[in-house]
Amino acid sequence: MSEIEQQAPALPEGDAQPKQAFPLDFNFLYGKPTSKGVYKQRCEDFIVQEDLGFELTGEGEHVCLWVQKIGENTQYLARQLAKFAGIQARDVSYAGLKDRQGDTWQWFSLQIPGKITPDFSLFESPGVTIHKVIRHNKKIKTGALAGNYFSITLRDITDKQAVEEALLKVKKGVPNYFGEQRFGHGGHNVSAAQTMFTGRKIKDRFKRGMYLSAARSYLFNQVVSARISDELYLNPMLGDCVQFVSNRSFFPLPDLEASTLDRLASREICLTAPLWGAGELTSEQDAKHYEQEKLKGYEDLQAGLAKNGLKQQRRPLLLVADKLSSRWLDEQTVCIDFYLPSGCYATSLLRELIQ
Template structure:
């Protein structure tokens, strides 16, 4: 059975109900600012160079290609911790190996719509995912009711659904259509495109389970057989019998329920939690089997996302928001609980 009947994405369940407030995001790149925070402190010595680069209206891979051109290195020699939106103002880290005694006149480099903020040496290569958090400064314009938006912000301090953002699925769900073709037997030779399709399908399945959990009123409820994740950690543990102590820990934000990233092996829920997930994924068994056949490693992901240090300021019909999110989480998943927004960068937005 095809998992996607049409290219249109479903309307995932809202936790606090669909917002009545309307707004526009990304009216300009400066209205969507992202700062990476690495999960380590640069050592200040070693054979690798870390470059913090501010870019405006350019994607991560464009900057990586320019660094390869300027250094004479191969594209694969340029590493980064994460991909960032093109239609934004982002400050992120890049890395490449460079001999300590070899001169590099990086101060003279010209990269379109980008500037190097700092360069520091480190003793090892920057790996994908080596982030502690992303810090966001967002400006919403044309806000229909700023005060109502601030009221919603007070609600979400206890967490929002940790959905994968729509950019994961491609424009109008194009990456999902690719995945459906792939699981139907069509070959995709390009590894990068194939990877996008696999990632999109797995993210879709995660969102499906999460949305079903909200629909049943079980977002903030520990279930028998659940797998919980410790807050601020990737550590997970299985629950045989949900009890009041675990429920209190969940409400206090100490632990979070999880949903599956479908693949080989990995932790498996049981009992009530297993029944819920099996029912939610029943229409998508061909996709589930396809992810196993392509040997993606199974994992669990928290269904709850708690914005850190949220703040807001109102100016006329604009609202400025600030918060931090763990690596791999989407600011748009926070925004969708605050307002029904229009993306001002469309159709210009190109997301990595």
């Protein structure tokens, strides 16, 4: 279970109830897997290492810690580090939450201006090891990383051949879904967002942000799932908003000529779906009409996101894992290594491999 799922609070009794359910049965690109299997049986089955994508300066008012944590909550550890350093919890930052049930490596930054760096070799917490201490001139902000390296072990596999065949397919890409952990159990976080949009006040900034992200992510997943169902996942429509893979800038397709299709096939550009917010969709013509049609029935979520200050953005439809490799430890156990850009979910790849 991810930290996001653990922290999703239940709606208090007496609050307005959501008007609809939000199922998480998004379509599979290669069909529902036939093999069963499990992961996260042990912390060492789910190893994640952050890739900041930049070098730390070695000087500045922020002390950065390269931390390995096993079976520990990111936010709890941040508070423990603040207490040890004698600073406020708000002065500890990190690029993102990491799963508690796993062996995860991530950077924390502590703002300690004009002070001697604490001796972090004296810091003690079960399952936590601080491997590096280095200063930097800026704090590590949420989302400030290039990506993550994963090493995930799948156990109790019932059909080795089916998994091997699926591994060959997923190398070509998988739907770039937001993981189910973002939505909470049974889509609770989306329901909570809907209730918030009808007037319920959420004072906790973390919960409010979590609900907004869940609603936005749900609309994105709906469009991606629909394009799979309609066999439009790899086939562009006139006006589709595409993104340069190298720099993430995007533009609507003015035509469907052979040269445009070649750019898509070579992954110079890629198809996208909307991250909903205020303003007009950046897709045009056929693609714009398609996205509007597929999101009918979710007007309250769209309006709520726009009212809360989110802007129209885009996200690639396809997630292509880098450096993907696998090795079988025995007939029922396989270890998969790969790299994903920031904001992408390992579970989106795993759901195409096993039930």
